[in-house]
Amino acid sequence: MPRLLAALVLIAGITPAALAQSALRLYVFDCGELAFDDVSAFGLSNEETRVREMFVPCYLIEHPNGRLLWDAGLPIGIAGKGDRELEPGVTMRYAVSLPVQLAKIGIMPADVDRIAFSHMHFDHVGAANLFTESELLIQQAEYQAAFVARIEQFQPELYLGLVHNERRILNGDYDVFGDGKVTIVAAPGHTPGHQVLLLRLDNTGPLVLSGDLYHFRESRVLRRAPTFNTDAEATFRSMDEVEALIAREGATLWIEHDKALAETLRKAPEYYD
Numbered sequence: 001m002p003r004l005l006a007a008l009v010l011i012a013g014i015t016p017a018a019l020a021q022s023a024l025r026l027y028v029f030d031c032g033e034l035a036f037d038d039v040s041a042f043g044l045s046n047e048e049t050r051v052r053e054m055f056v057p058c059y060l061i062e063h064p065n066g067r068l069l070w071d072a073g074l075p076i077g078i079a080g081k082g083d084r085e086l087e088p089g090v091t092m093r094y095a096v097s098l099p100v101q102l103a104k105i106g107i108m109p110a111d112v113d114r115i116a117f118s119h120m121h122f123d124h125v126g127a128a129n130l131f132t133e134s135e136l137l138i139q140q141a142e143y144q145a146a147f148v149a150r151i152e153q154f155q156p157e158l159y160l161g162l163v164h165n166e167r168r169i170l171n172g173d174y175d176v177f178g179d180g181k182v183t184i185v186a187a188p189g190h191t192p193g194h195q196v197l198l199l200r201l202d203n204t205g206p207l208v209l210s211g212d213l214y215h216f217r218e219s220r221v222l223r224r225a226p227t228f229n230t231d232a233e234a235t236f237r238s239m240d241e242v243e244a245l246i247a248r249e250g251a252t253l254w255i256e257h258d259k260a261l262a263e264t265l266r267k268a269p270e271y272y273d
Contacts, residue, residue, distance in 0.1 A: 024181050024201055025062040027268040029101045031073020032056035032094035033259070034086075034123065042215050043224035049216050055262035056123050058098050059209060061199065062271075065177045066113035069134070070197050070209060071256070073098050075126040075158060098127040105269045109133070114176065115162075116184055118211025118256070119191040120146040122155045129161030136167040137176065139186060142193025143169055145230075153191070153228070170195075187213055187242055189225070189235030196242055198251065204272045206251035213242055214255045 034054040039046060059070040078084050079097035086092050099109060109130040116137040117124050138146075145151045147163065168174070170193075176182040183198040190212045197209040213235075214220045225235040246253055254261060266272065 023062075023064055024199070024273060026199060026201060026204070026207070026272040027060040027062070027105065027270075028262075028265050028272075029058040029060070029073070029098055029268055030055070030095065030262075031058040031071075031098050031126065032078075032092060032123070034074075034257075035091040035093075037089035039216070041228060042219065042226045044216060044218055044222070048222065049218045051216055051218075051259070053259050054215065054257035055259040056094075057256050057262065058101075058127070059197075060102070060107065060112070060268070061182055063177045063182060067107070067111060068114045068116060068137075068176055068182060069112045069131060070116055071118055071124045071211075072115070072127040072131075074123050076130075094126075099130055101268060116176075116195070116197070118196065118209070119194040120154045120159060121191065121212070122158055124211075125155075125159045128159040132161055132165060134165065136162055136165045137170060137174065137184060138167060139170045139188070139193030139195055141188060142191060142195075143167070145192045153230070185242065185245065187211065187238035189213075189231045189233075189238045190229050192230055194238070198245065198249065200249075201273055204252075206249040207272075208242065208246055208249075208251050208253045210242075210253055210255045212257070213238060215257050217255060217258060220253075220255070 033056060036052050056074050057071060058073045061068040074092055074094045076097040078092055079094040084092045110133050112131055112134045114137055115131045115134040120142060146154050150156050172186045174184045181200045185196045185198055187194050187196045194211055196211050196213055199207045201207060225232050229235050
């Protein structure tokens with residue numbers, strides 16, 4: 001530690017170990033885009049929003065006690081192959097795959113200690129099968145739906161490589177590293193075990209990553225839920241609970257699919273701390 005910094009730390013009464021323990025970094029990766037001709041399935045009329053494109057993110061959280069991958073983007077098999085039609089009226093594109101982006105900051109999948117997905121839809125687990133050595137953090141209801149019942153809305157081929165992973169089954173909120181800096185917050189409704197992520201970053205401040213609690217800014221303002229959510233009532237309860245959390249924490253909400261927001265964010269190798 002440089003002498004000046006050491007002196008300032010000593011004056012403040014902070015030990016070097018405590019200073020290192022406080023470090024937390026959030027990396028944002030571009031893991032694709034989705035474009036829609038019609039957004040009515042998201043509970044909004046086409047007149048209520050002009051937005052037709054969604055950003056698809058992946059996030060890496062670096063903590064002194066390990067790394068957490070949050071969400072894993074579109075299927076990596078489409079990366080670098082231009083526009084691909086998912087179904088009539090829906091287009092996918094993905095320029096550079098997540099593993100390639102991670103390698104650019106010196107990280108391999110085996111270096112990631114824990115993985116957690118806001119939920120198991122295809123645009124959030126596209127690189128999941130690469131992380132076979134990571135501990136999987138998943139809500140009980142989502143595990144049951146994805147790995148046991150294998151419900152129709154999920155694509156098991158994208159994540160069944162994790163079937164033998166060490167896993168921690170959750171039944172509610174979970175403090176990932178035990179110090180309150182990274183907390184998984186249960187927010188069911190979009191899927192049976194949907195969850196959001198609360199980060200308490202030293203310089204950026206408290207931040208909530210939305211998963212698919214909301215897809216558009218108008219979803220939040222107008223309080224709308226997609227028609228394909230597994231439980232609409234649970235969705236609205238989760239909205240209320242997460243909004244209360246945001247208010248208590250004074251947190252910023254990042255709607256993960258908000259492309260206009262994404263265009264303002266620093267991408268890896270830059271980071272938020």
